[in-house]
Amino acid sequence: MNKKIIFLGSSVTYGSASGGVSFADIICEKNGYEMVKEAVSGTTLTDDEEQSYVSRLKTIDADRADLFVCQLSTNDAALNKPLGAIAEGRDKASFDVNTIAGAIEYIIAYAREKWGCPIAFYTGTKFDSKLYAQMVSLLKEIAAKWNIYVINLWEDPYINSVNPEDYMKYMSDPVHPNLKGYKEWWSPFIEKHIHEMIQ
Numbered sequence: 001m002n003k004k005i006i007f008l009g010s011s012v013t014y015g016s017a018s019g020g021v022s023f024a025d026i027i028c029e030k031n032g033y034e035m036v037k038e039a040v041s042g043t044t045l046t047d048d049e050e051q052s053y054v055s056r057l058k059t060i061d062a063d064r065a066d067l068f069v070c071q072l073s074t075n076d077a078a079l080n081k082p083l084g085a086i087a088e089g090r091d092k093a094s095f096d097v098n099t100i101a102g103a104i105e106y107i108i109a110y111a112r113e114k115w116g117c118p119i120a121f122y123t124g125t126k127f128d129s130k131l132y133a134q135m136v137s138l139l140k141e142i143a144a145k146w147n148i149y150v151i152n153l154w155e156d157p158y159i160n161s162v163n164p165e166d167y168m169k170y171m172s173d174p175v176h177p178n179l180k181g182y183k184e185w186w187s188p189f190i191e192k193h194i195h196e197m198i199q
Contacts, residue, residue: 006062007024007035008107016176018182026187030191045076083100085101120148121149132154136154153190
């Protein structure tokens with residue numbers, strides 16, 4: 001049986017700057033993984049609109065998964081959503097899903113309860129956003145609490161060593177890779193982490 005990976009995210013997971021092809025499609029096609037890609041551009045982790053990550057998570061029709069991968073949405077930073085605070089416990093009902101922290105914890109708790117598989121969040125690469133930097137720090141704290149993986153493109157030395165000329169070739173704007181960026185820059189890095197998680 002092929003490994004199945006569920007991806008939850010927004011435009012970067014969808015591949016809005018590359019014709020709907022993102023790292024998720026590239027990695028799954030290369031490795032023969034079954035893919036569930038639940039990605040809607042412009043959506044947020046915080047559950048304050050009907051297309052939020054939290055809302056769409058509950059609609060994913062998959063009876064099993066070998067890995068669940070969620071995007072740390074740049075839209076929450078762009079829209080200045082509240083960070084919130086990490087909860088003391090792990091009860092889904094205690095999480096304030098209108099905050100970034102609460103939404104992340106809810107997503108982790110839901111995915112663990114429903115699929116019982118390894119869980120990873122991935123970040124975007126560096127762009128000018130103090131709030132997103134805070135979100136990355138928050139995510140690392142939550143990951144330590146829940147023992148989940150963080151695919152940290154934001155802080156990785158290799159990713160951040162890309163030269164300016166290649167960066168211009170890889171990105172359509174400060175947030176969204178183009179197809180070349182996904183194929184040559186993001187996918188090899190993320191694929192290596194995925195292999196470690198679902199061997």
